[in-house]
Amino acid sequence: MSDKFFKFHYKNDKESLATSYDVVFDDFSDAMKFAYDKLDELNQSVSGYRIVGVYEILYPTNSYNPNQIN
DSSP states (O other): OOSOEEEEEEEETTTTEEEEEEEOOSSHHHHHHHHHHHHHHHHHHSTTEEEEEEEEESSOOTTOOOBOOO
16 A cells, blocks of 8 residues: 545535545655546536545555545
8 A cells, every 4th residue: 555645625506515534645746647537527417516625645554445436
């Protein structure tokens, strides 16, 4: 497992929705590509989503198991 993972937060004010993802990536460029691809995907199903935050988490706890995308 990598020494880091990324947290992604999205919000849709029009529909009062929010969603988050925790995904392992090696670098910030890959994380940002995921962030915008996921934003497009979310807006295809329900328009109005925006990115609230992208965070790099450097030291996950032993009990944490983020979604493995890549």
